[in-house]
Amino acid sequence: MSIMSYNGGACIAMKGRNCIAIASDLRFGIQGQTVGMDFEKIFPMNDHLYLGLTGLASDILTVSERLEFHIKLYELRENRKISPKTFLSVLSNLLYEKRFGPYFIEPVIAGIDPKTRQPFIASCDLIGCPMEPEDFVVTGTCATQLYGMCEALWKPDMQPDELFECCSQALLNAVDRDAGSGWGAVVHIIEVGKVTTRRLKARMD
């Protein structure tokens, strides 16, 4: 039994044309038993910056709370919105501080840069190694399945509606091939000035 698959979960973020999608499943399990079906793993840090976390549930809550704390103080002190790239550095630092006793999480960041209005996605491993690809990021117990779905479905410069379809299908079909994830899904589409949140009708098993 791996600590990272104790609670189960999956998270995905994709880049589109001036928009991003970030989605997660809703399962909260304790090993084999599903205990909750409304455990969202995506947390808004501010209007244009969303954080997704998979792994151990208590660490998911702790890390998202700690980051929210940091970001709020940053925005008050510096009188400006944090950019997603800087947020990635904060996250990376926070995780590496615990290098020899880490948080058991794998984070995913999706955001729109407040100055340049460019979409931004990134992910880290549990000790903070950052990765900023141009297409999509996936984490969770069904990461392999998610990679497969994304490689097949993703194409560059998708409009928000198309991106929503792509992201939803990738997530739904990947979690259906994993016992640890599923039981519903939530998708956020983030554009400049607008965020659309939708819950997906999924297989509840």
Next chain:
Amino acid sequence: MSERYSFSLTTFSPSGKLVQIEYALNAVTAGAPSVGIKASNGVVIAAEKKQKSILYDENSIHKVEQITENIGMIYSGMGPDYRVLLARARKIAQVYYRRYQESIPTIQLVQQVSNVMQEYTQSGGVRPFGVSLLICGFDNERPYLFQCDPSGAYFAWKATALGKNHLNGKTFLEKRYSDELELEDAVHTAILTLKVGYPDCFYVDDFNY
């Protein structure tokens, strides 16, 4: 083993003043003149490097110092106190970079350095710093010029003079300053301001972006 003071040496006078800070400001006013001028596309800071004797090796004196690529600092007052603050400022800047992978904005640095200076007015066994700092920086595509006082207060200036003759210097700047000043003119004006009150010639260090 009570070698450490746990009470502050900076205490209030009946009139509500912190006399130690007043005296620190006196130390600043007795120090060598320094000048800062914000131009439309940059900032100039300059200081007088006149030594008491020709035997001093002028090249070893560094008054204008760099904190980051975009931020520089100058002072009036006690040199050794300046060195301590300079080291702290550089560390603050690097700690910020380590965490955010971004150069520290000038105002953030100024706030943190001022916090350090304030700590020394309210801690046990220490005295306030005997320097006023002029911190200049360029970020957000605009120039910044700040003064940090021994009390921990900080002010944003368009142009200012510190140290000996600062009143004459400021009066001179009030007449000569304009918002459309270009960098070259600002350098020229800075040198002239330093010369106010000094009929003779001397070398000047300056530092601008």
